[in-house]
Amino acid sequence: MILCVNANQPWNSILQTLGLLKKCKTLNDVSQIHARLITTGFIKNNSLTTKIILSFVSSPYTPVVEFARYLFFTQHAFRRNRKEEDPFLWNAVIKSHSHGCDPKQALVIFCLMLELGIRVDKFSLSLVLKACGRMGLVKEGLQIHGLLRKMEIGKHLYLQNSLIGWYQRCGYVEFSRQVFDRMPWRDSVSYNSMIDGYVKCGMVDLARELFDSMPEEEKNSISWNSMISGHAQSENELKSAWELFEAAPERDLVSWNTMLDGCVKHGKLEDAHNLFNRMPKRDVISWANMIDGYAKLGSIDVARGFFDEMPDRDVVAYNAMIAGYVQNGNYTEALGIFEHMLKSEISPDTATLLTVLSAVAQLGHLENGVAIHCYLEENGFPVGGKLGVALIDMYAKCGSLENAEIVFENIEEERSVDHWNAMIGGLAIHGLGELAFGLLLDMERLCVEPDDITFIGVLNACGHVGLVKEGLICFELMRRVHKLEPKMQHYGCVVDILGRAGLIEEARRFINGMPIEPNDVVWRTLLGACKNYEKFSIGEPVAKYLIRQDSCNSSAYVLLSNMYAGLSMWDDVRKVRMKMREKNIKKFPGCSWIEHEGIVHEFFVRDNSHPQVREMHSMLNGLWTPNSEVSYSRVYG
Numbered sequence: 170m171i172l173c174v175n176a177n178q179p180w181n182s183i184l185q186t187l188g189l190l191k192k193c194k195t196l197n198d199v200s201q202i203h204a205r206l207i208t209t210g211f212i213k214n215n216s217l218t219t220k221i222i223l224s225f226v227s228s229p230y231t232p233v234v235e236f237a238r239y240l241f242f243t244q245h246a247f248r249r250n251r252k253e254e255d256p257f258l259w260n261a262v263i264k265s266h267s268h269g270c271d272p273k274q275a276l277v278i279f280c281l282m283l284e285l286g287i288r289v290d291k292f293s294l295s296l297v298l299k300a301c302g303r304m305g306l307v308k309e310g311l312q313i314h315g316l317l318r319k320m321e322i323g324k325h326l327y328l329q330n331s332l333i334g335w336y337q338r339c340g341y342v343e344f345s346r347q348v349f350d351r352m353p354w355r356d357s358v359s360y361n362s363m364i365d366g367y368v369k370c371g372m373v374d375l376a377r378e379l380f381d382s383m384p385e386e387e388k389n390s391i392s393w394n395s396m397i398s399g400h401a402q403s404e405n406e407l408k409s410a411w412e413l414f415e416a417a418p419e420r421d422l423v424s425w426n427t428m429l430d431g432c433v434k435h436g437k438l439e440d441a442h443n444l445f446n447r448m449p450k451r452d453v454i455s456w457a458n459m460i461d462g463y464a465k466l467g468s469i470d471v472a473r474g475f476f477d478e479m480p481d482r483d484v485v486a487y488n489a490m491i492a493g494y495v496q497n498g499n500y501t502e503a504l505g506i507f508e509h510m511l512k513s514e515i516s517p518d519t520a521t522l523l524t525v526l527s528a529v530a531q532l533g534h535l536e537n538g539v540a541i542h543c544y545l546e547e548n549g550f551p552v553g554g555k556l557g558v559a560l561i562d563m564y565a566k567c568g569s570l571e572n573a574e575i576v577f578e579n580i581e582e583e584r585s586v587d588h589w590n591a592m593i594g595g596l597a598i599h600g601l602g603e604l605a606f607g608l609l610l611d612m613e614r615l616c617v618e619p620d621d622i623t624f625i626g627v628l629n630a631c632g633h634v635g636l637v638k639e640g641l642i643c644f645e646l647m648r649r650v651h652k653l654e655p656k657m658q659h660y661g662c663v664v665d666i667l668g669r670a671g672l673i674e675e676a677r678r679f680i681n682g683m684p685i686e687p688n689d690v691v692w693r694t695l696l697g698a699c700k701n702y703e704k705f706s707i708g709e710p711v712a713k714y715l716i717r718q719d720s721c722n723s724s725a726y727v728l729l730s731n732m733y734a735g736l737s738m739w740d741d742v743r744k745v746r747m748k749m750r751e752k753n754i755k756k757f758p759g760c761s762w763i764e765h766e767g768i769v770h771e772f773f774v775r776d777n778s779h780p781q782v783r784e785m786h787s788m789l790n791g792l793w794t795p796n797s798e799v800s801y802s803r804v805y806g
Contacts, residue, residue: 193225196232203236218244219258226265234265246281256282260292267300275300276309291322295331302338310335330358337366357387364392368399373406393417394424401431426454433462453481457489464493484510484518491524500528504537516548519556526559535567542572553580558591565595586612590622597630605630606639609646621653628662632669640666661691668698673707689715693728700728708732 193202202221206212218240225237241262259282266275279297282289294317301310314332317323329352336345349355349363360383367376380388380396393413400410414420414428425448432441445451445459456479463472476482476490487510494503507525510517517525522545529538542560545552552560557580564573577584577592589612596605609627612619624647631640644663647653660683667676676695680687692711699708712728726748733742 193228193233194230199232199236212244215244215248222258223261226261234269238262238265246285254287256288256290256293259287260290260296263293263296263300267296267303272300272303273306276306291325291327294322294328298331298335302335305339307339307341310339324353326352326354326356326359330356330362333359333362333366337362337369340370342366342370342372355387357389357392360387361389361391361395364395364399368395368402371402373399373402390417390419390421390424394421394427397424397431398427401427401434404435407431407435407437422450422452422455425450426452426458429455429458433458433465436462436466438462438466438468453479453483453485457485460486460489460493464489464496467497469493469497469499482513482515484515484521487515487517488520488524491521491528495524495528495531498531500532503528504532504534519550522550523555523559526556526563530559530563530566533567535564535569538563538567538569539572542576552576553583554585555587557583558587561588561591561595565591565598570595570599570601584617586617586620586623589617589619590626593623593626593630597626597633600630600633602630602632602634602636602639606636606643609643613646619647619651621647621656621659624653625658625662628659628666632662632666635670637666637670637672657685657688657691660685660687661694664691664694665698668694668701671698671702673698673702673704677707696728700732703732705732 193199206218206221211217222237222241222245225233226241228234228237241258245258259278263275263278266272266278275297279289279293281287282293294313298310298313300306301313313335317328317332322328329348332348333345336342336348345363345366349359352359360379364376364379364383367373367379376399377396380392383392397410397413397417400406400413410428410431414424417424425444429441429444429448432438432444441459441462445455448455456475459475460472463469463475472490472493476486479486487506491503491506491510494500494506504525507517507521510521522541525541526538529541538560542552545556545560550556557576560576561573564570564576573592573595577588580588589608593605593608596602596608605627609619609623612623624643627643628640631637631643640663644655644659647659648655660679663679664676667673667679673695676698680691680695683691692715696708696711696715699705699711708728709732712726712732716726730742730746733739
């Protein structure tokens with residue numbers, strides 16, 4: 170409640186009304202203001218409603234902004250007998266749209282201005298160009314450009330710079346250069362916009378050429394920083410970035426961070442560390458760059474050292490540390506940092522939650538996943554978009570397909586192909602090939618265009634349950650109906666489908682007919698099928714080929730050795746094993762895990778490190794009785 174007035178006292182002071190505006194945040198607050206405006210008659214006071222609109226339209230609170238727009242349209246936009254009206258109020262409302270979440274509405278209001286004969290100024294035109302740029306509206310932007318050419322005001326430097334910015338946001342850097350070249354005069358904004366556009370399009374040579382021709386008095390820190398950033402994009406150009414950095418007449422924090430980011434991006438961690446130590450002032454971005462760099466290098470302990478040394482941390486720092494742990498497979502530590510973040514009362518953003526959900530999915534820790542899902546809903550995060558995809562993926566990998574389906578069903582209105590892909594992938598993990606194939610057919614029925622990831626998911630699902638016919642239909646749908654060019658992974662999936670079904674000769678013919686050179690994964694898939702179905706004549710040459718191609722990969726050696734063993738060719742088995750020992754090739758043990766009472770237990774082949782290993786062995790020995798085979802055959806035979 171923002172109003173504390175006696176019901177018997179009329180609210181008749183404009184000053185009282187204006188004083189209440191600063192406290193207005195919620196829909197309830199707005200409703201009270203609106204009611205008082207009506208009951209006191211102030212709704213007809215143009216001066217007061219103008220002040221309210223100008224005060225409310227730039228508010229960070231959505232209900233307040235919406236009320237300002239409502240007042241504008243009901244009390245101002247269609248007034249009769251208006252004199253030459255100042256566009257200031259109109260511009261304020263247009264700005265709320267062009268900078269907000271519905272920029273197209275800015276164009277609608279601008280068109281209304283023209284229709285009603287309201288004078289437009291340079292700010293009106295600049296704001297509507299910004300809106301067109303944000304939405305990539307080329308046709309509408311060109312119409313604005315045409316309007317500018319007919320108006321005397323169109324030659325104004327401010328508007329010419331706005332045109333350069335609009336063309337660049339739409340990806341037409343060559344047209345922005347034409348505007349630049351035709352300008353009767355230019356300022357630092359003109360040059361900097363053009364340089365920035367070239368850099369973002371990867372045209373660093375053209376950016377440098379323009380930078381070098383730029384009058385010295387127009388160059389500022391933005392110009393230098395743009396060029397440093399441009400050269401730092403490429404490792405071959407990093408030396409030029411250093412030269413510019415050292416030559417810059419003055420360096421601000423952006424300059425230092427830009428150079429630091431370039432060193433980190435290209436793995437020059439020693440240079441980055443030295444630069445970091447030279448910095449006269451650091452911010453969170455500086456620290457986060459160092460954390461990110463060392464994490465990507467695999468030096469996660471060094472990254473953690475930087476994190477611990479930070480004087481202040483915000484969401485950017487926590488995101489860098491959490492992402493670093495996830496990149497290095499330290500999923501439990503990532504969750505620990507997330508818990509520390511919440512205890513520090515720093516609110517996570519979408520990037521944080523996506524990374525944490527990925528960690529939970531890798532651990533298979535359902536309890537943590539449910540807790541994060543609850544956090545999302547309690548704190549107003551939209552459980553759609555990327556978060557919806559991450560939730561579906563997490564639940565599926567944690568074994569809760571039911572929860573994955575609930576999330577999928579609840580985002581029906583904003584469901585994208587990514588959500589379908591996540592659900593299909595979840596079904597594939599659980600061996601539900603028919604349901605995955607059914608989802609593909611649902612996509613066809615609902616006119617949802619699948620992508621290459623969709624078909625990888627469905628092909629995998631079909632392969633795991635032996636749906637050969639459905640898998641081949643899926644492959645042909647992809648090629649012939651959706652005109653998608655199969656990638657190596659799609660071909661590998663088809664080989665896997667045929668191989669699992671024992672169609673070894675068909676799989677070999679399929680590989681020989683591939684329009685691209687098959688990689689080692691495709692050949693290993695065929696080799697695995699040959700081993701399973703004892704197709705020695707096909708498998709042996711494949712294994713020897715793989716060993717020649719990659720002599721350090723253990724899989725081909727192991728499969729070949731197993732095939733020899735299956736045929737009692739023990740001399741050949743010994744030869745293969747001897748080669749493995751000579752080259753120090755080892756097969757890493759398989760791993761599985763299970764969550765029990767909130768704890769994830771990992772198990773490796775021949776691993777006795779689990780604290781309860783004796784109890785588990787005792788239990789297994791107790792289960793294996795002389796009658797166990799009989800019991801097994803009764804249940805499954």
